[in-house]
Amino acid sequence: xxxxxxxxxxxxxxxxxxxxxxxxxxxxxxxxxxxxxxxxxxxxxxxxxxxxxxxxxxxxxxxxxxxxxxxxxxxxxxxxxxxxxxxxxxxx
Amino acid sequence: xxxxxxxxxxxxxxxxxxxxxxxxxxxxxxxxxxxxxxxxxxxxxxxxxxxxxxxxxxxxxxxxxxxxxxxxxxxxxxxxxxxxxxxxxxxxxxxxxxxxxxxxxxxxxxxxxxxxxxxxxxxxxxxxxxxxxxxxxxxxxxxxxxxxxxxxxxxxxxxxxxxxxxxxxxxxxxxxxxxxxxxxxxxxxxxxxxxxxxxxxxxxxxxxxxxxx
Numbered sequence: 301x302x303x304x305x306x307x308x309x310x311x312x313x314x315x316x317x318x319x320x321x322x323x324x325x326x327x328x329x330x331x332x333x334x335x336x337x338x339x340x341x342x343x344x345x346x347x348x349x350x351x352x353x354x355x356x357x358x359x360x361x362x363x364x365x366x367x368x369x370x371x372x373x374x375x376x377x378x379x380x381x382x383x384x385x386x387x388x389x390x391x392x
Numbered sequence: 393x394x395x396x397x398x399x400x401x402x403x404x405x406x407x408x409x410x411x412x413x414x415x416x417x418x419x420x421x422x423x424x425x426x427x428x429x430x431x432x433x434x435x436x437x438x439x440x441x442x443x444x445x446x447x448x449x450x451x452x453x454x455x456x457x458x459x460x461x462x463x464x465x466x467x468x469x470x471x472x473x474x475x476x477x478x479x480x481x482x483x484x485x486x487x488x489x490x491x492x493x494x495x496x497x498x499x500x501x502x503x504x505x506x507x508x509x510x511x512x513x514x515x516x517x518x519x520x521x522x523x524x525x526x527x528x529x530x531x532x533x534x535x536x537x538x539x540x541x542x543x544x545x546x547x548x549x550x551x552x553x554x555x556x557x558x559x560x561x562x563x564x565x566x567x568x569x570x571x572x573x574x575x576x577x578x579x580x581x582x583x584x585x586x587x588x589x590x591x592x593x594x595x596x597x598x599x600x601x602x603x604x605x
Contacts, residue, residue, distance in 0.1 A: 383588055384400045
């Protein structure tokens with residue numbers, strides 16, 4: 301998925317879901333299809349809001365979602381699922 | 393609720409996948425028929441048959457049909473790319489899906505739509521034009537093998553072999569026009585969803601503490 305086709309909120313959501321288990325910077329930018337610069341910006345913001353925590357595991361910096369992120373994740377889930385409730389939907 | 397949304401997402405993905413697949417098949421047929429009509433029109437002109445405006449017109453419409461068929465096929469393949477991956481994510485897992493897997497599939501569907509919105513708009517146009525083009529070809533070839541006598545009131549069939557080809561041309565026209573209608577409906581639904589996403593961005597910004605960004 302190209303990053304320019306996703307909103308910043310969708311990218312935050314992807315990072316937070318992926319980091320439910322500890323992940324390295326490289327694996328995050330690879331999985332979320334970000335370049336190094338934008339990856340740093342997104343992760344930096346989430347760290348500043350304490351939605352991600354940073355730790356050192358065997359010499360590698362890893363990131364993990366915190367409990368603070370749960371409110372955002374729940375709201376995101378609710379809003380995106382509601383898209384299939386509010387719009388009639390397309391079928392043959 | 394999860395099952396309901398899961399089944400709705402799956403139904404929508406399946407419907408869109410079937411239409412796109414149908415468009416790949418009929419796009420390929422449109423190319424083949426465009427070439428066939430074009431070649432037979434041109435061969436007729438060089439084969440000593442009288443020069444007629446009808447043949448030139450058929451050749452021109454066939455050429456347009458061929459071009460539209462090619463554009464139709466390429467656009468369909470573009471849309472299909474990625475759609476089957478999303479479908480696999482939703483289909484291969486048994487309900488109830490984990491919240492994040494289903495939401496992830498919805499996010500991918502939206503991203504896929506944003507990426508291919510222009511192509512889908514082109515498809516609506518190409519399918520409409522192609523539909524009318526092949527409808528004209530079907531009618532023209534039907535005129536060729538049917539002759540009607542005003543004095544006796546009888547209809548004569550010149551060559552029964554031409555019937556399948558005319559029927560197939562008409563089928564391509566129908567599928568093309570129906571696809572245009574379905575693509576318009578799909579696009580309208582997803583534009584509405586895009587609007588809803590834009591409206592909900594403020595709530596997400598607030599939850600992230602980004603204020604009015």
